[in-house]
Amino acid sequence: MMPIWLLNIWHGLSVAAGSLVLILLCWHALRPGTHQPQAEQPEPLQPRNH
Amino acid sequence: MPTPDQLMEFGALGAYLILLVWIGMQSSRGIQNTLDYTVAGRDVAWIVVLATTAATMVGGGASIGSVSGVYQHGLVFALVTCAWHMQLIVTGLWIAPRLRQLNLLTVAEFFGKRFGEPARLLAIVSCLIFLVGALVAQMVAMGTITETILGIDYHLAVVAGAAIVIFYSTVGGIRAVVKTDVLQFVVLVSGIGAASIYLLAKNGGFAAILQVTGEAPFQFTTDEWPAMRLITLFFGFFLGEMLVPSYAVRCFIARDVQSARWGVAGSGILLLCFLPVAIFIMGISAQVDPDVQQAVLASGNADSQIVFPTLMRETFPAAISGIMIAALIAAVMSSGDSCLSCISTIMMEDLYRKFVDRQASDGRLLRVAKVATLVAGAIAAACSLVYRDIVEILEFVYDFWAPTMIAPFLVGLFLYRKNQSYAATLCMLSGFISVGIWRFWLGTPGDFSPALFGFLVSIIVFPIALLLTHNLPNSKMFQPQQEQRP
Numbered sequence: 001m002m003p004i005w006l007l008n009i010w011h012g013l014s015v016a017a018g019s020l021v022l023i024l025l026c027w028h029a030l031r032p033g034t035h036q037p038q039a040e041q042p043e044p045l046q047p048r049n050h
Numbered sequence: 051m052p053t054p055d056q057l058m059e060f061g062a063l064g065a066y067l068i069l070l071v072w073i074g075m076q077s078s079r080g081i082q083n084t085l086d087y088t089v090a091g092r093d094v095a096w097i098v099v100l101a102t103t104a105a106t107m108v109g110g111g112a113s114i115g116s117v118s119g120v121y122q123h124g125l126v127f128a129l130v131t132c133a134w135h136m137q138l139i140v141t142g143l144w145i146a147p148r149l150r151q152l153n154l155l156t157v158a159e160f161f162g163k164r165f166g167e168p169a170r171l172l173a174i175v176s177c178l179i180f181l182v183g184a185l186v187a188q189m190v191a192m193g194t195i196t197e198t199i200l201g202i203d204y205h206l207a208v209v210a211g212a213a214i215v216i217f218y219s220t221v222g223g224i225r226a227v228v229k230t231d232v233l234q235f236v237v238l239v240s241g242i243g244a245a246s247i248y249l250l251a252k253n254g255g256f257a258a259i260l261q262v263t264g265e266a267p268f269q270f271t272t273d274e275w276p277a278m279r280l281i282t283l284f285f286g287f288f289l290g291e292m293l294v295p296s297y298a299v300r301c302f303i304a305r306d307v308q309s310a311r312w313g314v315a316g317s318g319i320l321l322l323c324f325l326p327v328a329i330f331i332m333g334i335s336a337q338v339d340p341d342v343q344q345a346v347l348a349s350g351n352a353d354s355q356i357v358f359p360t361l362m363r364e365t366f367p368a369a370i371s372g373i374m375i376a377a378l379i380a381a382v383m384s385s386g387d388s389c390l391s392c393i394s395t396i397m398m399e400d401l402y403r404k405f406v407d408r409q410a411s412d413g414r415l416l417r418v419a420k421v422a423t424l425v426a427g428a429i430a431a432a433c434s435l436v437y438r439d440i441v442e443i444l445e446f447v448y449d450f451w452a453p454t455m456i457a458p459f460l461v462g463l464f465l466y467r468k469n470q471s472y473a474a475t476l477c478m479l480s481g482f483i484s485v486g487i488w489r490f491w492l493g494t495p496g497d498f499s500p501a502l503f504g505f506l507v508s509i510i511v512f513p514i515a516l517l518l519t520h521n522l523p524n525s526k527m528f529q530p531q532q533e534q535r536p
Contacts, residue, residue: 001268002125004256010327011250017323018243021100021316022236028097 055368059200062372063379066237067214070230070383074218077226084415087223088155088395090303094228099313102231102384103300104321107134107291108238109184109385110191111444112325113378117358120333121346124267126275128330133287135322141297142315148463149301150310156392157298157455158400164462165474166528172478174400176454177295181389181396182430183447184296188386189434190443195378198359199371208434215383216427219390220420224303227387234380239324241377246328249335249365262338279497286499290448293459295392296385336361390427397422449489453481453504457512471528473516481508 052060081087094102112134119127154160157177162170189212196207218226253259260268271277291297297314304310336342336357341364349356362374398419403410410418437443458474485504494500524530 001265002270004260007256007268007327007330010323011246011331014324014327015243015247017320018239021097021320022239024097025101025232025236028095 055371056200058368059372059375063200063375066376066379069233070214070218073229073233074222074226077218077222077229080225081223081416083412084398084419086225087416087419088391088398089299090224090228092153092303093305094303094309094313095305096309096313096316098228098232099300099304099309100316100320101235102228102303102388103138103297103314103317105231105235105238105380105384106296106300106388107138107317107321107385108325108381110188110382110440113242113329113381114191114195114358115441115444116325116329117332117336117361120267120330121336121342121357123275124269124272124334125330126270126272126280128326128333129270130280130283130287131329132322132326133284134291135318135325137288137292138297138318138321139315140318141292141301142311142313142318145293145460145463146301146304146310146314147307149298150304150307154298154302155399156395157293157295157459158396160462161458161474162531164466164530165458165471166524166530168475168527169458169471169478170400170531172475172482173455174396176451176478176482177396178393180294180447180451181296181393182426182433183443184294185386185389185393185426185430186433186437187440187443187447188382188389189431190438190440191382192379192386193434194356194438194440195359195375195382198356199363199375199378204438205435208431211379211383212427212431212434215387215390216424216431219387219394219427220423223394223419223423224299224391227391228303230387231384234384237373237377237380238384241374241380242328242332243324244370245362245366245374246331248370249361250331252365253335253338259334259338263334267334267337282497282499282502286448286452286501289452289456289505290501292452292456294451295396296388299388299392299395332358332361335365339364386430390423390430393426394419394423397426449485449500449504450482452501453485453508454478455481456505457481457508461512467520469520469522469524470516471524471530472519472522473512475528476515476519477508477512480511481505484508 085091112131116127116131119131149160152160152163158170158173161173189208192211193204193208196202196211197204200207218230222229250256253262266272271280300314301310304313339361342357342360345360345364346357359375359378362371362378365371366374398415402418402422403415407414455478458477461470461474481504484507485500488494488498488503489500
């Protein structure tokens with residue numbers, strides 16, 4: 001059986017994780033300006049020869 | 051005449067749906083080309099990738115299906131669902147960065163560039179089976195929730211809900227999908243988080259619930275769910291959604307490699323912490339709620355999909371249940387719109403541009419993608435009026451995905467060598483066929499997951515086929531494709 005204390009800790013972690021991510025999203029939304037897209041160099045699709 | 055409570059629920063839901071339509075219209079202004087429409091210009095920040103991936107993960111199966119699973123089987127079901135989230139962590143940490151580097155539009159494109167045309171075609175078929183099945187399941191869930199909670203006719207609910215999803219996906223492409231996903235994520239996390247706190251407090255905590263239910267729902271395994279079943283189902287869930295197009299596209303849209311890594315892995319970490327315990331609380335709260343039990347008995351449906359919606363209705367005051375209804379609809383819509391977006395990209399890139407018009411202009415491809423979104427959405431909505439068993443539909447699509455796609459996908463990413471095209475194609479075919487035999491002909495002996503069986507067959511076939519074929523030169527059809535997009 002799952003111990004009750006473990007379930008309580010997991011639930012606390014659940015609430016904390018959800019709150020933290022919502023705060024981070026708000027911070028991202030309210031931050032002035034946005035980053036410019038960064039040019040990525042595509043990985044060459046060459047097989048490795050060994 | 052609707053009661054004041056019902057009017058409040060309708061009001062909350064209506065306001066939410068209007069907001070989605072508005073976001074779709076706003077997003078359409080930012081669409082300049084097919085890159086914007088299909089991969090959001092590859093400029094999405096990690097926290098937004100996290101939100102959109104998590105919103106996509108939590109669909110009808112992970113919300114309604116999981117709460118129903120906990121209601122019937124207890125903690126074991128919540129533990130099995132951890133596989134979905136762990137899969138996202140693995141994908142994010144090790145696979146997403148490599149996928150992002152390749153600058154792909156579709157999963158099938160990867161197979162074509164690694165293993166040639168036959169593997170590409172098999173990948174297209176596999177992607178379409180998965181996406182269409184998943185989209186139909188989400189639309190069924192949308193209709194079921196709305197019918198159960200608001201008493202609106204199922205057919206009307208499906209048509210109205212599908213119309214909204216199809217509208218914003220068609221006009222705004224993946225940009226609208228990502229923006230609506232973020233909104234849906236906020237509603238979901240707030241709604242499910244608040245519900246778990248409220249229900250636990252209302253029932254006096256885990257210890258008080260334990261006294262009412264006994265130890266059975268808190269056990270790691272049960273007579274009905276022995277360790278073997280738990281383990282095979284865990285791997286079935288883990289592999290079932292791995293690298294599916296809806297998640298792969300979250301890697302493609304990220305701003306850079308690190309955004310892809312931490313966006314996808316972060317969503318897995320968040321969901322692993324957040325969701326299983328929340329659905330466990332909801333499931334066991336339903337077990338101790340006599341009104342829910344009565345409603346399930348009255349429905350006459352043993353594996354009832356109405357547990358979650360009824361729990362909301364019976365537990366919360368109208369204002370909160372209106373928000374929770376929006377959260378449930380959000381869960382379903384955010385998974386459905388991702389499928390729809392991926393289907394349109396496949397139609398545009400993998401089918402139209404490859405088979406109909408190789409030199410099509412970007413403007414023409416954009417129109418094709420929009421028409422494909424509209425048509426695919428309408429077909430899926432029509433199918434959801436006929437097939438109404440969410441679990442059966444999802445089991446079917448999960449069973450076929452992993453055995454066909456995962457082994458060659460991982461080989462192509464991590465162990466790619468020359469002359470693997472024949473082996474990869476045979477591996478995909480063997481996985482697909484073995485699932486069909488195990489599931490339909492043999493009837494899933496010993497409850498051993500068809501997805502896991504097919505996956506094991508595919509990883510046995512691949513090295514054998516490689517041993518037999520690695521010295522054969524690739525015929526033209528099996529040559530890795532090097533075509534670059536214009």
